[in-house]
Amino acid sequence: MRVVLLLLLSLLLVSCAATRGIVGGTNDQDERGVWHRVMEGQTLWRIAKTYRLTLEELKDANDLADFVLVAEGTWLFIPKAEKVLYVQGNGSALPPESKRLDFVWPLKGEVVRAFGKLKNDFNLGIDLKSTASRNVVASERGTVILSSTIRGYGNTIIIEHEDDFCTLYAKGIESMVREGQEVERNSVIARVDAGRGGNGDVLHYELFFKGKPVNPLYYLP
Secondary structure (H helix, E strand, O other): OHHHHHHHHHHHHHHHHHHHHHOOOOOOOOOOEEEEEOOOOOOHHHHHHHOOOOHHHHHHHHOOOOOOOOOOOOEEEEEOOOOOOOOOOOOOOOOOOOOOOOOOOOOOEEEEEOOEEEOOEEEOOEEEEEOOOOEEEOOOOEEEEEEEEEOOOEEEEEEEOHHHEEEEEEEOEEEOOOOOOEEOOOOEEEEEOOOOOOOOOEEEEEEEEOOEEEOHHHOOO
């Protein structure tokens, strides 16, 4: 009888520990919330916005490595939510033929690293080396949804545009914008800084459609 009681107690403790681990693994108390399954075209920032969370809150609740990529089918815990909400962005991952967007080069310079596979690595964007001004400009009109530091990217700016596009500016930059700020096409948002992170005067630039990286060279003039 005593063995049975000890076994039941052990199972109960394991069950409690597993339950706490499911809820993001960030605290030891039961937390109210729902589970959201990431569908095609949904981005972390769109999910956070829909559930009225900050990107930091969503990241911390799910122990995410960064803000940039999340695989379709991933289950995310949404703290404090009472029901699963529809998140805009579902649909085809093929970019539309949009005439409303007119992307411009974020930096005057040359492409020193192209989009795609390079040896054993894959570049999700392009790297631009400044040959004139160090000013980094917004490629299109939009809203700054991130101006912070991301592991592997360094100082990073993400701007959300119309038609489910987002642009990312990273590596050796000094941000000049804040989250929530509206920016116009060609407005200065950062400066490349040769003293930051050993990146020299190089800007890393990515373009996303419905949360998936696309080759920026297809959209730049």
